[in-house]
Amino acid sequence: MAKQAAKSVEDRHYDVVLAPHITEKTTLLSEHNAVVFKVATSATKPEIKAAVEALFSVTVTGVNTMLVKGKTKKWKGKDYTRSDMKKAIVTLAAGQTIDVTTGI
Template identity: 45%
Template sequence: MKSAHDIILKPLITERSSAEAAMGRYTFVVAKGATKPEIRQACEQLFGVKVTAVNTQNRLGKNKRLRYRQEGRRPSWKKAIVTIDQSPEAVSYLTAGGKTVQSDRKYKTAIEEFGIGQ
């Protein structure tokens, strides 16, 4: 079993990802072999948030020219866009006996490590 730190490598901070972070969508560089359920569990474990969706992209490395007409390639990498639940309202429901039970949600609504609070 991979640890959460082996799955999520670093946040990807760009102008677009900063704008999406205000809407609850956070972008990370993840391990190439990581699956969507593994990314979901790692985010929930590391940041204490409830993940509602995970989208992934495999990005190809760029071609780079070295000296004397040699060409190389930067390594390929994987990007994950994680959407978190931003509505921490308590949920109430009826049990079999007819009682109303209210459950509190015990998770955060933002990832403070990004530096964008709500």
């Protein structure tokens, strides 16, 4: 039973951190030991910190989050709304890095 509970905690880490968010701005943040991830909208800062530390074996010094509202766009003359997403800027301890191009 305890093994099953531990398994669900590991699975939760993958449910919290969805994907790296790679743009020009986030690439510039990597110079300051920061990595940006798309995370679950229900994820809290302590959950994000625990998930990143467990998945990538690094020490996290700070987590900043932001909720990005989906834009309204048009496609073939009809309006649609992109889905909302939550981003987390994770600051790492000095000397540590995460290579987001390799995947989890």
